[in-house]
Amino acid sequence: MKRHLTLLLTICIALLANAQSTELYFSSFPCVSPDGQTLVFTFDGDLWKVPAQGGTALRLTAMQGEETRAKFSPDGKWIAFTGSQNGNQDVYIIPATGGEIKQLTFHEAYDHVDNWSWDSQTIFFTSSRYSRFSGYKVSVNGGTPVRLFDHYFHTVHNLAEHPNGELFFSETWESKNQAYRKGYKGAYNPDIQSWNASTNTCKKYTDYNGKDMWPSIDKHGTIYFVSDEGNGEYNLYTFKDGKKTALTTFPTSIRYPVVSADGSLVVFEKDFQIYAYNPATNISNKVNIQAVLNTTIEKEKDFDVKDRITYFDVSEDGKKIAFASRGELFVSDIKGKIVQQINTHPLGRVLEVKWLADNKTLLYAQTSTNGFTNWYTFTADGSGKEKQLTNDAQNNRDINLNADRTKGVYLSGRNEVRVIDLKTLQSETVVREELWGFQNSTPSFSPNGEYILFTAKRNFEEDIFLYNLLDKKLINLTQTGITERSPFWSPDGKYIYFTSNRYRPAYPYGLSDGRVYRVALEKFADDFKSDQYAKLFEEKPKEEPKKEDTKGKGKKEEPKLAAPPIKRYTLDLEDILDRIALVSPNFGTQGNPVVFQKEDKTWVIYPSNHSENRNNLWLTNYEKFEQPKTEKIDGATTGSAFIVKAGDKFYTLINGTIHSLNLESKKTEKIDISFTFRRNLKDEFNQMFMETWANVKENFYNETFHGLDWDAKRDQYAVFLPHVRTRSDLRVLITDLLGELNSSHTGFNSSGDEEKTFYTTRSLATGVLFDEQKPYTVSSTVRHSSADKKGINVLPGDVLTKVNGEPVDPTQNREQYFIKPSLDSEISLTFKRGSNEHTVKIQPQGYFEVNDLLYDEWIANNQRIVDEKSNKRIAYAYMKNMGQGELNKFLIDMTSEAYHRDALILDLRYNTGGNVHDNVLQFLSQRPYLQWKYREGKLTSQPNFTPAGKPIVLLINEQSLSDAEMTATGFKELKLGKVIGTETYRWIIFTSGKGLVDGSFYRLPAWGCYTLDGKNIEQEGVAPDIFVPMDFKDRLEKRDPQLDRALEEILKELK
Secondary structure (H helix, E strand, C coil), rough: CHHHHHHHHHHHHHHHEEEEEEEECCCCEEEECCCCCEEEECCCCEEEEECCCCCECCCCCCHHHHHHHHEECCCCEEEEECCCCCCCCCCEEEEECCCCCCCCCCCCCEEEEEECCCCCCCCEEEEECCCEEEEEECCCCCCCECCCCCCCCCCEEEECCCCCCCEEEEECHHCCCCCHHHHHHCCCCCCCEEEEECCCCCEECCCCCEEEEEEEEECCCCCEECCCCCCCCCCEEEECCCEEECCCCCCCCEEEECCCCCCCCCCEEEEEEEEEEEEECCEEEEECCEEEECCCCCCCEEEEEECEEEEEEEECCCCCEEEEEEEEEEECCCCCCCCEEEEECCCCCCCEEEEEECCCCEEEEEEEECEEEEEEEEHHHCCCEEEEEECCCEEEEEEECCCCEEEEEEEEEEEEEEEEECCCCCEEEECCHHHHHCCCCCECCCCCCCEEEEEEECCEEEEEEEEEEEEEEEEEEECCCEEEEEEECCCCCCEEEEECCCCCCCCCCCCCCEEEEEEEECCCCCHHHHHHHCCCCCCCCCCCCCCCCCCCCCCCCCCCCCCCCCCCCCCCCHHHHHHEECCCCCCEECCCCCCCCCHHHHHHHEECCCCCCCEEEEEEEEEEECCCHHHHHEEECCCCCCCEEEEEEEHHHHHHHEEEECCCCCCCEEECCEEEEEHHHHHHHHHHHHHHHHHHHCCCCCCHHHHHCCCHHHHHHCHHHHHHHHHHHHHHHHHHHHCCCCCCCCCCCCCCHHHHHCCCCEEEEEEEEEECCCCCEEEECCCCCCCCCCCCCCCCCEEEEEEECEEECCCCCHHHHHEECCCCCCEEEEEEEECCCEEEEEEEEEHHHHHHHHHHHHHHHHHHHHHHHCCEEEEEEEEECCCCCHHHHHHHHHHHHHCCCCCCECCCCCCCECCHHHHHHHHHHCCCCECCCCCCEEEEEEEECCCCCCCCCCCCCCCCCCHHHHHHHHHHHHHHEEEEEEECCCCCCCEEEECCCCCEEEEEEEECCCCCCCCCHHCCCCCCEEEEHHHHHHHCCCHHHHHHHHHHHHHHHHC
């Protein structure tokens, strides 16, 4: 017996060798048993159970994916939770004492558990299955979920049932997907409100201009919720004698409070740990929870550089390649057979690398421990150590070296052009200009080293600048109102090549339909054939033979000659824009040109998609006495011309792989490089946190960070980095850090192979809708869906009996018959109509596509109302967002329906933004300025479309955001008509983003938007001329007072 016990202990010790009992951080979504004695929470992606007073937690689930949002049933028998083992988020239940897990919902959309009914028979949850998101319920015994409120824009969530039958809820993004954003105050604030179905009444319990959200209710009817009214942080509140009352005053926020059914305990998240509030004592304490854990985040993982190279350079001797892959630095021979990893800082990310003139020293850009990119050197032969050259709290980047690799030029921060002496390794700022902290063209030297060539911003657009290093003179070469970017000086010094769309600005749309151009720096003539002919008869003078040193010794060394003076360029800037000439094809989109010359040939290489809309490198060849010729480079399927010259050879980077490039034959040859290296997620996550913080520091649009000490927030959140164990923890940490900014357009997205689930889920959406109360009986088909086709015979009242020939069970969840690992090409449905059965075949769609068609049905209903009430005198145009597709639809509406009508309602309610505000406003601003006609024909106005000559009403609401707010601002400023509705969201910062070492991505809200009198629209929104609210009950009862008022106002004008 003792022998067996000894063996068992040995096995246990071996299993727990890497495990440790530790205090838990990043425990989330706590809930408490009805008697207040047991907690269940999420940690490490699983559900854990622990006594309410604390102690050692035990794992309750171990499914693939993540289990979250657990809630005890009021009778204490069940725990409902959201699980993602199938790649989506469904509702599950498990016995509170442990046991078999049962799946209740089956849909590709997310299903987030909210609460239970008081009889423990129903689970309320929030889902995105038929709209952005809304409230649903499902029986604990299974069956098909029921949608609670059917208006497309009923964004009801955080459902909690009161013992008296009232259903409490929140209904704004700020209490759902934007809950991490602190400090928001605006028209889209969440309030505590309820719906009583028995009395058909809606009640609002709070109206504070801030956040009141996340109600939780005990059996006595006591309501607990979160508010930021007290000190700007989320704290616990209740109602006492009908008055909103603070129960905590923490200096840091709490999240997701849940009260026990008996009212004895409230639990919540705070500082990434679990806290409990005792209503009897009015005291909150941290729940001390430990668990035996197996930490793997520090474990190394193998990666391969193959097809994952992000930057490279070739040494001037042509023997060696230096390259970066996943933030690490490597050196190989020129064929990629011998690879050596360079020992750079483990918390750094290498982004760029250059060989210096000695063919041994590497100069590279690497993120420092402060998150910013700085310059380092390393001797690749191993004779030295990594040396940091700069230690700036701003990003140093985009370096180019001069011809003899004695100097480098790079950008630093938002406004500095610097030169680095590659002998002393000291940097000097030579120009300060508005550069921006990212999205830059790379600076370079002129071939003779006299000038620096770079771009800087003027009115959001890039101009090409020259800075003379000898005269210290700055020249704006282009000075246009459109963008000229990616300039490249031809090796002979005669031309500057660049990319531009010369007919429209790059902002706000981005540079589209760019072309490659060149501009001659002098008014020189082409070579004359007669001169070339004369050269054929020129003879070289004979060289005198050198006299030999017969003595063989005593010869004095000749003194070294000083470097010849720079042959300076003469620039003729007068009418220089008139000398711009097109290089690339005049269709498709071309990008950054790179130019090389050999004898009489000039090769201009650039990416273009003018052939079959596929990106590839193309070469335009200029040769004396020949017409320019443009040809495709074989095997160069890339959208960027990243080309390196070493000696007389060329190399390029194509889709993560280095290729040799033969410009004569226009062919590439892949250099196969494969090398396994190791990294661990802990170091990566720490580096990613600091890089994200640093780039927000450098690029956030508001220099005061909305009054926030951003450095202090870095320190506050960095304290928790040692406790990050999973990618989910990192997402929470960085997302919460960004939320401190009280800013729209922030976000951090990250996913990794370690999170992937074995199973996947797709919902086969057919466009057939079913009755909520009779879930197998057809209620309608969605217009323009797969079910809305000729020959598909499905009518309201039909009863579904079979799917793909298999009988269905009407007591089961209908949706489980429509769930597959991938989207099938067709599905057969058998329906019963009266006493007869018939079968139809349908080609399934993605559920999101059908959701969008349901959105279209809401729009179509508005169109029908406008047509009926105005007798088709008023046009109705709706834009879901401000993207190109919706712009095209808007223009079609304007040039068809609106063209023939007497007035216009433009509806931007619920609009999620984009960047086409200027197109919309320019079109709407058109007024008639003359008339013309053919002989005896009808007089017609010019321009053809004149919406500004007719009454226009713009509809906005609290969900009109981003570019919809830009459009509303311009509409008011241009006095195009009346604005009706409610104030907009206050969600408008023009935004881009950057990628991280593992492919994660964070958003950079970098460009603020202001009215002409300087008001920040992000913080003030756009107010309507006529305030007309629309509330929960209006939507419930299918009223639209805003649309009604728009019709009323226009019909007054048309009388």
